[in-house]
Amino acid sequence: MSIKKRFSIFIFFILLFFAVLTYQSVGSTSGTSPFGFIVYPLKVIEQGLSEIISGAGNFFKTYVFVIGREDENRKLKERINKMEQERNLYVEAEYENERLRRLLELKSQRADYVASAEVFARDPTNWFQILWINKGSEDGILKDMVAVTSLGLVGKIHRVFNERASVILITDVNSSVAARLQGSRIDGILEGRGGNRCYLKYVPQDIEVMVGEEVITSGLDGIYPDGLLIGYVKDVKKENGDFFQLIEVTVAQNLNTLEEVVILKR
Amino acid sequence: MKTFSFYVLLAFLLLSVQATVFSGVKPDFILVLVCFYSLRHGQMKGMIYGAFTGFLIDSASGVILGPNMFSKFLIGFMISSIRQKLFQWNIIVSALIIAIFSLMDIVLVYLFLETFAGISFTEMPFRILILQTVYTVIASLILYGFIDFEKDSGMPLRSF
Numbered sequence A: 001m002s003i004k005k006r007f008s009i010f011i012f013f014i015l016l017f018f019a020v021l022t023y024q025s026v027g028s029t030s031g032t033s034p035f036g037f038i039v040y041p042l043k044v045i046e047q048g049l050s051e052i053i054s055g056a057g058n059f060f061k062t063y064v065f066v067i068g069r070e071d072e073n074r075k076l077k078e079r080i081n082k083m084e085q086e087r088n089l090y091v092e093a094e095y096e097n098e099r100l101r102r103l104l105e106l107k108s109q110r111a112d113y114v115a116s117a118e119v120f121a122r123d124p125t126n127w128f129q130i131l132w133i134n135k136g137s138e139d140g141i142l143k144d145m146v147a148v149t150s151l152g153l154v155g156k157i158h159r160v161f162n163e164r165a166s167v168i169l170i171t172d173v174n175s176s177v178a179a180r181l182q183g184s185r186i187d188g189i190l191e192g193r194g195g196n197r198c199y200l201k202y203v204p205q206d207i208e209v210m211v212g213e214e215v216i217t218s219g220l221d222g223i224y225p226d227g228l229l230i231g232y233v234k235d236v237k238k239e240n241g242d243f244f245q246l247i248e249v250t251v252a253q254n255l256n257t258l259e260e261v262v263i264l265k266r
Numbered sequence B: 001m002k003t004f005s006f007y008v009l010l011a012f013l014l015l016s017v018q019a020t021v022f023s024g025v026k027p028d029f030i031l032v033l034v035c036f037y038s039l040r041h042g043q044m045k046g047m048i049y050g051a052f053t054g055f056l057i058d059s060a061s062g063v064i065l066g067p068n069m070f071s072k073f074l075i076g077f078m079i080s081s082i083r084q085k086l087f088q089w090n091i092i093v094s095a096l097i098i099a100i101f102s103l104m105d106i107v108l109v110y111l112f113l114e115t116f117a118g119i120s121f122t123e124m125p126f127r128i129l130i131l132q133t134v135y136t137v138i139a140s141l142i143l144y145g146f147i148d149f150e151k152d153s154g155m156p157l158r159s160f
Helices: A003-026 A036-062 A071-109 B004-019 B031-063 B068-084 B091-117 B127-146
Strands: A113-122 A129-133 A146-149 A152-160 A165-169 A176-181 A186-191 A198-204 A215-218 A229-237 A244-251 A260-265
Touching: A003 A165, A003 B031, A003 B068, A003 B091, A036 A176, A036 B004, A036 B031, A071 A113, A071 A146, A071 A229, A071 A260, A113 B004, A176 A229, A186 A260, A198 A229, B004 B031, B031 B127, B068 B091, B091 B127
Parallel strands: A152 A229
Antiparallel strands: A113 A129, A113 A260, A129 A165, A146 A152, A146 A260, A152 A165, A176 A186, A176 A215, A186 A198, A198 A244, A215 A229, A229 A244
């Protein structure tokens, strides 16, 4: 292929990309991509892979570490192995039961309950804090519904497909939540900063904020219901000359180890 | 076509691994694949593969189509241009080039997201992006062993 032709193709692609980007920046970027079909096989693979990883994890926990023991001990080891397997299954089941019990409690406590779902994947890049759940529009999930656990707020629904949906976490840079300091009843805006960090902004400097104070949703944004626990004040920064203080918040629910979420109505 | 399909499948698989196995900072397996594919198959195929895999990442993230598509396309183009000027290719050169392109990818995606999606990452911890580069280089060292560069069609490769 001649250099001229190659250069033309290169320029064509560059122009195409800029056209696509400009179209999206002036239009709506409402999370409903016309190219949802390309995500489908990816999510099917991720769901399968997630189950394989979970199964393999149990296998390694329970079996692999006893391979290679001596023959005369085999029977005994097999018995121990079986018991270990049973014990680990029991422990796993106990943890799962505990998590599900809390989710059920949430279901009975809240009239705005929609569904509970399992987390099977996360955003493949480091730019966004997004996770994927195994429930979608078929289960009544709609965009902007709220994701929570018994420990606190997780995020809101970002994209919805028939059988799966994505949740944008409160730590994402695109996320902002109307929040309130529970003790002092002062409102602010909680913004995600990526990498599991959140900051509460627009709280005046003259307000005394205690480290460890609870931060809850205020409901003023019309998306998140009021009174949901978000986290606790970790650090307070007051810069001279600034009108507001910057409050770092530790999220109550560890968002890196999330396995199930409950979806609530807006 | 057969190799292209194989690399496309690999992209699907590794992107799924990125999404399911890693919960903290993730390496960019796709960047490594784009670099390796472009090295072996030249500029045109490299650009197309880069654009396709970038499109895949943008679709999976679902925020805006284009930043990764553009960045990976450009990397596919540039890496094969650089390859023609390098007289040798080995694991050290590979790691170094991938580190440079990983940083370039981060800067490009950052600029495009900021410009076209209006999303500011100025407050994002710098540590995450540096760790991403380190992990990507490590991933490239692991994947290097699985790619047979000498089985290249047309492009002679020499090493130390």
